[in-house]
Amino acid sequence: xxxxxxxxxxxxxxxALWLLLLIILPHLNMLEVSLNLxxxxxxxxxxxxxxxxxxxxxxxxxxxxRTAWMSILATLLTLLIAFPxxxxxxxxxxxxxxTLLLMACILPFWLSELVRTYGWMxxxxxxxxxxxxxxxxxxxxxxxxxLYNDASIMLGxxxxxxxxxxxxxxxxxxxxxxxxxxxxxxxxGSHWNVLREIVIPHAMPGIVSGxxxxxxxxxxxxxxxxxxxxxxxxxxxxQIFTQFITRFNWEQGSAFGILLLLLSSLxxxxxxxxxxxxxxxxxxx
Amino acid sequence: MIxxxxxxxxxxxxxxxxxxxxxxxxxxxxxxxxxxxxxxSLFPALPWQGFTLDWYFGTQSPKLGLFHxxxxxxxxxxxxxxxxxxxxxxxxxxxxxxxxxxxxxFRGKDFLYVLMLLPLVIPGVILGVSILVSSSQFANxxxxxxxxxxxxxxxxxxxxxxxxxxxxxxxxxxxxxxxLRKFDPSLEEAALNLGASPWVAFLTVTVPFLRTTIVSAGxxxxxxxxxxxxxxxxxxxxxxxxxxxxxQRLREGSTPVLNSVSVMLMLVSxxxxxxxxxxQKKEKA
Numbered sequence: 275x276x277x278x279x280x281x282x283x284x285x286x287x288x289x290a291l292w293l294l295l296l297i298i299l300p301h302l303n304m305l306e307v308s309l310n311l312x313x314x315x316x317x318x319x320x321x322x323x324x325x326x327x328x329x330x331x332x333x334x335x336x337x338x339x340r341t342a343w344m345s346i347l348a349t350l351l352t353l354l355i356a357f358p359x360x361x362x363x364x365x366x367x368x369x370x371x372x373t374l375l376l377m378a379c380i381l382p383f384w385l386s387e388l389v390r391t392y393g394w395m396x397x398x399x400x401x402x403x404x405x406x407x408x409x410x411x412x413x414x415x416x417x418x419x420x421l422y423n424d425a426s427i428m429l430g431x432x433x434x435x436x437x438x439x440x441x442x443x444x445x446x447x448x449x450x451x452x453x454x455x456x457x458x459x460x461x462x463g464s465h466w467n468v469l470r471e472i473v474i475p476h477a478m479p480g481i482v483s484g485x486x487x488x489x490x491x492x493x494x495x496x497x498x499x500x501x502x503x504x505x506x507x508x509x510x511x512x513q514i515f516t517q518f519i520t521r522f523n524w525e526q527g528s529a530f531g532i533l534l535l536l537l538s539s540l541x542x543x544x545x546x547x548x549x550x551x552x553x554x555x556x557x558x559x
Numbered sequence: 560m561i562x563x564x565x566x567x568x569x570x571x572x573x574x575x576x577x578x579x580x581x582x583x584x585x586x587x588x589x590x591x592x593x594x595x596x597x598x599x600s601l602f603p604a605l606p607w608q609g610f611t612l613d614w615y616f617g618t619q620s621p622k623l624g625l626f627h628x629x630x631x632x633x634x635x636x637x638x639x640x641x642x643x644x645x646x647x648x649x650x651x652x653x654x655x656x657x658x659x660x661x662x663x664x665f666r667g668k669d670f671l672y673v674l675m676l677l678p679l680v681i682p683g684v685i686l687g688v689s690i691l692v693s694s695s696q697f698a699n700x701x702x703x704x705x706x707x708x709x710x711x712x713x714x715x716x717x718x719x720x721x722x723x724x725x726x727x728x729x730x731x732x733x734x735x736x737x738x739l740r741k742f743d744p745s746l747e748e749a750a751l752n753l754g755a756s757p758w759v760a761f762l763t764v765t766v767p768f769l770r771t772t773i774v775s776a777g778x779x780x781x782x783x784x785x786x787x788x789x790x791x792x793x794x795x796x797x798x799x800x801x802x803x804x805x806x807q808r809l810r811e812g813s814t815p816v817l818n819s820v821s822v823m824l825m826l827v828s829x830x831x832x833x834x835x836x837x838x839q840k841k842e843k844a
Binding site for chain 1: 574577578581582584585586587588589590591592595602603604605606651652655656658659663665669671672673674675676677678679680681682683684685686688689690691692693694696721722724725728757782785786788789792793802805806809810817818821824825828829831832836
């Protein structure tokens, strides 16, 4: 190995500054604040009280579990819906129609999540399009509120995250040689056999990276649960927001932040472990 | 179709139907937003009251159009200002990272690469909160010690730029690293042999090779910044960018002026997408 010259250190500096000042130190600082006792009178002291609050208050705990559970569900749903579409784009569509289909899947996501969520709100709300159409066809008599329930939150989460599933899936499936699939059928495999033994194992890196990104986006989402779910959406990021901005209880908010970070790291880690992938391989492509 | 693999006709039709349904699912909320931006009603809802352009050009409240809505226009300006800074800073950092990770071999490289990917698995809300906590604490410390308030460390445009740079840098780095890996170092060596200084060789050989990628990475980071919500929400001061301003109006219940803003966003995003795709095509050619 040749000696590293001044150029190396000049390039290392901005990298180190970015990583330290914007990522590592802020998170360590948040960890420290989460262990502080909230008090205006006594001098600074350390405590686990903020974490104990989390376990003692059923509201916090339930919101946490609910957010994790709904995010996992949203991830699986997104995968199920996206997979046939990705397979169609990667393997069945050819030439122009392939490019057009892929563009059609990507373009809506160049747009703000806010606009997409707004579209669903116009469709689903009580005076909205769906309610109006159903009334027009005489299926219902009075307007129905389709917003502010778990199903609509799920719809919003799946829609928002769709692209981040489709793109990794398409690129993983494209690298699968057609002849492997043919060989599977030649050897007498059924559709299901070929899918399970050949297509899915090959697409695994794409599936894992898609799932990780979608899960992260759902877990950390604030906008969609808040707008589509309304006051009772009970999303954990809303608890964090409330503690920080509304109640100005930064110690409690930091503890919540750390807990959410731990949860997301844990699930990402488990996902990588179960599928035998590494972060560099799935993300750093 | 994979030509050698039989698929029964009904199955094929079913598959096509699925693809069609998927595309409708993607386009529906956006079409609805566009449609209701022309509805002559004070609410973005049924019934249809006739066609109007008031939500773009209306000069009088309550039918104040986008082009006369000072608050919205100002927030668009704020967003553009932030996005421009984020793009410049993130691109500069990403270029350094790309050179660092492609050109140099050093101890701990794999570990640092994983650290570089970290922002992708940190939820945006947490990223925002951690930067809010640490910058405020630092500012408080300075204020107590030196009686001097560093204003830009308080919530506002600068903090938003920092928060967004934290994760957009990673995305730009990945794009630039992928491109730089395809660069043949002998080209730069040839320039050195012909008597160019390292700096001149870099500027005249490497940078032109990267130019198209830099442009498309720049477009992506501009859009990501412009449309970011989660991180921005935690760091916003008195000068709200567009997504925050729209969010506040959405919660209060707004006139269809939000639809016309969304349509403008669609047009700009589509334009940028086309530019980016054309550049990528050039790169491949």
